Amino acid sequence: MIPFDFSYYRPDSAGEAVALFQDLDAQGKKPLYYGGGTEIISMGRHNNVDTGAVIDIKSIPECGVQEFQDDSLVIGAGVTLTQIHEANLFPLLAQAGARVADHTTQNKITLGGNMCGSIVYRESLLPLLLTDCEVIIAGPGGNRNAPVNDIFDKQVQLNRGEVILQYRIPKSLVNSPHVHVKRTKSEKISYPLLTICALNSGQQVRFAFSGLCGYPFRSKEMEQALNDTSRPADERADHAISQLPEPMADNLESSAAYRQFVLKGSLVSILNELGG
Amino acid sequence: MLQMIDEGLIELNINGETRKVLVRPADTLLFALRERLGLTGAKPGCENGDCGACTILLDGWPVKSCLMLAVEAVGHQITTIEGLENPPIQQAFVEKFAFQCGYCTPGFIMNCQGLINNHPEADEATINEWLQSNICRCTSYQEITAAIKSVLQKNPA
Ligand SMILES: Cc1cc2nc3c(=O)[nH]c(=O)nc-3n(C[C@H](O)[C@H](O)[C@H](O)COP(=O)(O)OP(=O)(O)OC[C@H]3O[C@@H](n4cnc5c(N)ncnc54)[C@H](O)[C@@H]3O)c2cc1C
Ligand code: FES
Ligand code: FES
Numbered sequence: 001m002i003p004f005d006f007s008y009y010r011p012d013s014a015g016e017a018v019a020l021f022q023d024l025d026a027q028g029k030k031p032l033y034y035g036g037g038t039e040i041i042s043m044g045r046h047n048n049v050d051t052g053a054v055i056d057i058k059s060i061p062e063c064g065v066q067e068f069q070d071d072s073l074v075i076g077a078g079v080t081l082t083q084i085h086e087a088n089l090f091p092l093l094a095q096a097g098a099r100v101a102d103h104t105t106q107n108k109i110t111l112g113g114n115m116c117g118s119i120v121y122r123e124s125l126l127p128l129l130l131t132d133c134e135v136i137i138a139g140p141g142g143n144r145n146a147p148v149n150d151i152f153d154k155q156v157q158l159n160r161g162e163v164i165l166q167y168r169i170p171k172s173l174v175n176s177p178h179v180h181v182k183r184t185k186s187e188k189i190s191y192p193l194l195t196i197c198a199l200n201s202g203q204q205v206r207f208a209f210s211g212l213c214g215y216p217f218r219s220k221e222m223e224q225a226l227n228d229t230s231r232p233a234d235e236r237a238d239h240a241i242s243q244l245p246e247p248m249a250d251n252l253e254s255s256a257a258y259r260q261f262v263l264k265g266s267l268v269s270i271l272n273e274l275g276g
Numbered sequence: 277m278l279q280m281i282d283e284g285l286i287e288l289n290i291n292g293e294t295r296k297v298l299v300r301p302a303d304t305l306l307f308a309l310r311e312r313l314g315l316t317g318a319k320p321g322c323e324n325g326d327c328g329a330c331t332i333l334l335d336g337w338p339v340k341s342c343l344m345l346a347v348e349a350v351g352h353q354i355t356t357i358e359g360l361e362n363p364p365i366q367q368a369f370v371e372k373f374a375f376q377c378g379y380c381t382p383g384f385i386m387n388c389q390g391l392i393n394n395h396p397e398a399d400e401a402t403i404n405e406w407l408q409s410n411i412c413r414c415t416s417y418q419e420i421t422a423a424i425k426s427v428l429q430k431n432p433a
Contacts, residue, residue: 059278
């Protein structure tokens, strides 16, 4: 039971959603866009969400798209992880999404919600970071497009009132050789001790990580180290680990030392599998 | 645009019938089913998306009703355990002794029915992936797996 009240709106267009957000914001309702609602409901039950209105994005036509358009795979922010897995148009994204929470919950979690939520892992974001895809955003200033690596830098970088409508992923990368690794403390369904997505773009192997630090990331320095073909794989892995953007997480899922051990082994086996 | 500002009546399509139900916009579907409509088959367990005891079908797919607002279900087809008309999976749970206390059973059966609807040719990995969404504290897992497999094997495919 959610112990406080809020209003619910399900607009039929992006323009209507943005105008509604501004109106509700001006009334002091602290509106929230609502994707799958899994985080809003589960945190709301503990009074950890402060809102007087939610704006469900699932009837905005752009948010439900999942198709190839010209040179891009376009996926709406309201598409669920199950829909992505079933369509399997971007196998690495399908695989990563299929390890977020459990299968039934994946029927509800949306791609946009997994990126914009406050739970730090955001595992379905990793394949998007690897493709440098474009994010299509609607907001009070109109629509804008921005690279995903700008929109997500340690946290989501959206202006107040902005909503993510779609991701435009380069078609040339969706079937690239890839590896997805998720390691948990014990249960298969759990938050990750580490998650790695790697994709061979043809020029180099790209890596994105979750669980290692307080946010998911892709690091140019680590990618450079891992693609230094003049060195053997285990030296490359050691060098990459020394370039982590912040100290290794040390928490209930794993000690920092064990995480480092698992990370090194995973990096070496990914390099062996994908070349680079 | 669908909007619900305060507590009020909404219409939900449940088990093939249109039902009017008085809810707050912040009420979960699980709450509406149990406390407002007397459909107590969906069980509250964790109310946090972890246990699957509250699973129903939404447009044929399993959803945890504790992670869905009642108003969010407007315009969709809801099926609860009360709406099943003795399909093979219910009989299979009896034949394979796939429950002990029974608390998790409606949630497991709805999830299994969702799998049968959507993937009648499901392989072992798919069965395992789907069943991991539910928890049985009496640990009837082997028997539940045997029940779903027995139904899938009977499919003409
Ligand atoms: C049982 C369970 C297990 C979980 N396990 C994992 C796990 O293993 N790994 C993992 O990464 N996560 C996990 N999660 C967390 C889960 O990631 C979040 O609950 C989920 O990602 C939120 O997605 P949603 O679509 O339901 O978002 P919502 O709850 O709808 O929204 C979350 C936030 O994002 C904002 N938002 C949503 N959509 C948009 C949009 N299009 N534009 C702008 N802002 C938006 C909302 O305003 C809100 O602040 C788990 C959750 C549960 C319930
Ligand atoms: S009560 Fe819904 S998942 Fe546990
Ligand atoms: S039979 Fe008791 S919880 Fe499953």
